[in-house]
Amino acid sequence: MAVPKWLKRLVLSDALDKQLDRIEKPVGTMGYDPWGFNVDTNKVAIAAFSAVYHKYFRVEARGIDRIPTDGPVLIVANHSGQLPIDGMLIAYALATRNHSPRVPRAMIERFFPTVPYLGNLLNEMGGVLGDPVNCAKMLSRDEAVIVFPEGVRGSGKLYRDRYQLQRFGNGFMHLAMKYNAPIIPVGVVGCEETIPAIANIKPLARMLGVPYVPIALPVIFPAKVILNFGEPLQFRGGDLSEEEITARVESVKTSISQLIDKGLSERKGVF
Amino acid sequence: MSTPTSIKGQSDILVTGAAGALAQQVITRLRNRYRVIAVDFREEVYLSDDVPSYRLDLNKRGFEDLFKRYDIKGIIHLGRMISSEENRMRRYASNVIGSERLFKMAHKYGVEKTLVLSTYHVYGANAYNPALLDETSPLKAAGLTMDLVDSVELENLAQIFLWRYPDMNMTILRPCNIVGPGVKNAISQLLSSHYAPVLAGFSPMMQFMHIDDMADAIVLAFQGNKPGIYNVASNDWIAFQKALELCGCTRVPFPSVPPSLPKFLARVAKIRGFNSYLLNYFKYPVIIDGTHFQEEFGFRPHYELREIFRYYRTMKV
Numbered sequence: 001m002a003v004p005k006w007l008k009r010l011v012l013s014d015a016l017d018k019q020l021d022r023i024e025k026p027v028g029t030m031g032y033d034p035w036g037f038n039v040d041t042n043k044v045a046i047a048a049f050s051a052v053y054h055k056y057f058r059v060e061a062r063g064i065d066r067i068p069t070d071g072p073v074l075i076v077a078n079h080s081g082q083l084p085i086d087g088m089l090i091a092y093a094l095a096t097r098n099h100s101p102r103v104p105r106a107m108i109e110r111f112f113p114t115v116p117y118l119g120n121l122l123n124e125m126g127g128v129l130g131d132p133v134n135c136a137k138m139l140s141r142d143e144a145v146i147v148f149p150e151g152v153r154g155s156g157k158l159y160r161d162r163y164q165l166q167r168f169g170n171g172f173m174h175l176a177m178k179y180n181a182p183i184i185p186v187g188v189v190g191c192e193e194t195i196p197a198i199a200n201i202k203p204l205a206r207m208l209g210v211p212y213v214p215i216a217l218p219v220i221f222p223a224k225v226i227l228n229f230g231e232p233l234q235f236r237g238g239d240l241s242e243e244e245i246t247a248r249v250e251s252v253k254t255s256i257s258q259l260i261d262k263g264l265s266e267r268k269g270v271f
Numbered sequence: 272m273s274t275p276t277s278i279k280g281q282s283d284i285l286v287t288g289a290a291g292a293l294a295q296q297v298i299t300r301l302r303n304r305y306r307v308i309a310v311d312f313r314e315e316v317y318l319s320d321d322v323p324s325y326r327l328d329l330n331k332r333g334f335e336d337l338f339k340r341y342d343i344k345g346i347i348h349l350g351r352m353i354s355s356e357e358n359r360m361r362r363y364a365s366n367v368i369g370s371e372r373l374f375k376m377a378h379k380y381g382v383e384k385t386l387v388l389s390t391y392h393v394y395g396a397n398a399y400n401p402a403l404l405d406e407t408s409p410l411k412a413a414g415l416t417m418d419l420v421d422s423v424e425l426e427n428l429a430q431i432f433l434w435r436y437p438d439m440n441m442t443i444l445r446p447c448n449i450v451g452p453g454v455k456n457a458i459s460q461l462l463s464s465h466y467a468p469v470l471a472g473f474s475p476m477m478q479f480m481h482i483d484d485m486a487d488a489i490v491l492a493f494q495g496n497k498p499g500i501y502n503v504a505s506n507d508w509i510a511f512q513k514a515l516e517l518c519g520c521t522r523v524p525f526p527s528v529p530p531s532l533p534k535f536l537a538r539v540a541k542i543r544g545f546n547s548y549l550l551n552y553f554k555y556p557v558i559i560d561g562t563h564f565q566e567e568f569g570f571r572p573h574y575e576l577r578e579i580f581r582y583y584r585t586m587k588v
Binding site for chain 1: 400401470471472506509513556
């Protein structure tokens, strides 16, 4: 399901094509990696997403250069907005930054691979099934990985709970310590307002085998989005108890919370 | 059964599945170094004057006579009935019961090297599979379909002999999709066809290994004699539907939801290679990590994916 050549020619400018070609990507002879990432689809997605990023959400990315130019890194952010728009915006910001752009990989919810077309499309764009084994393998290959430790607890939360961080899983901290990967905390502001949900139809979600079915207007609002990237946090490995790991996770959560507060104070209005 | 003259200084090795293209490639590579005894349950194949060939069922009593007649020091067990052949019970009898008998005889007659060809199918195609499954990953195939139970059972059996009888030096290979000239497995049949069915909206990542490279891998593993379990795959990957496109196949989408619908259609249509119990493999990826084998044996496949697919494309012209 790779993109047709005519679509690539239509949406991808030569300048962007050359810029993206400069990014080193560990793919095989056919342009795919083991997780389904495809060079051409990724390029087309970035090109097509340009207007969404700049014109629709008018994203401001602050501190993007704090992400290291190479080596394994975990980009840890708050999750919101029912759809993985926040992950795509972070990925776009990093892939198009002026200095040493990188193509990050976003860990996606486990139900996406079961959805026809969408599952493959997300994989080809750079999304990866949210599994610790996948994350570990990618860090071992020096990839930049976007992680949302709240998981569906964050993306599926209701509008009344906006900007309230949900429980973080500890898995990302174990991996960061094992692979000596710095953690870049990110505070995402604006995605909470893109698809405000007032309720979740849990029985229907169970029946469909999806994590949530929100009651929301069938529209994605053009909220202004601010991405605040924090200073790298480095956690050395060691024989720590789970309680000590949780304390480290809480410190990351606090950093993200501060970055969210910063973004909220900086924005002049929802739109 | 005629017994050819033993060649001095060469030890005898038994290769099962001799009627298959892969076994014949392996025999070609080994016949100058060993006296190869070829066996197949399907037919007696003529390979050359110096390769004694027998049509024998592993479950028949006469099979043991081979061990009495020859001083067999090594076994390369490639004679596995693949999942598109025969019915479930026949496959179980041949692949599991027959292999058990073969391994017991190997132990009884002091065979020093045993290599078993398994398949990546044993990992099972599951939506939640991580990529680059290594050899310690759980074998989930039996939980998905009863039609792959024999593949998993054969593996379990080989592993029991691997740990219980170290003197047998058991090596188990789990290759990705083996394709190329003469290969008649399900995926090769699909790549060969002009019209290939696909599940709408699903194009899982896949790995392919040319039959020549796989024969090289088997020979390396047999001669290297480092007992254990190894995935065999290259470091190259492609989406299934893209592979079909490069092979010159016209893709025919089958509805993919609800999951029972394509299974029903596959059963009714009886398309070669598109077996109902293999549908999950055309839906979800099973990407294996072949680095352990590559590092242990210094294995590097020669054929790139483009060359592999060119063969299928040109054969359609």
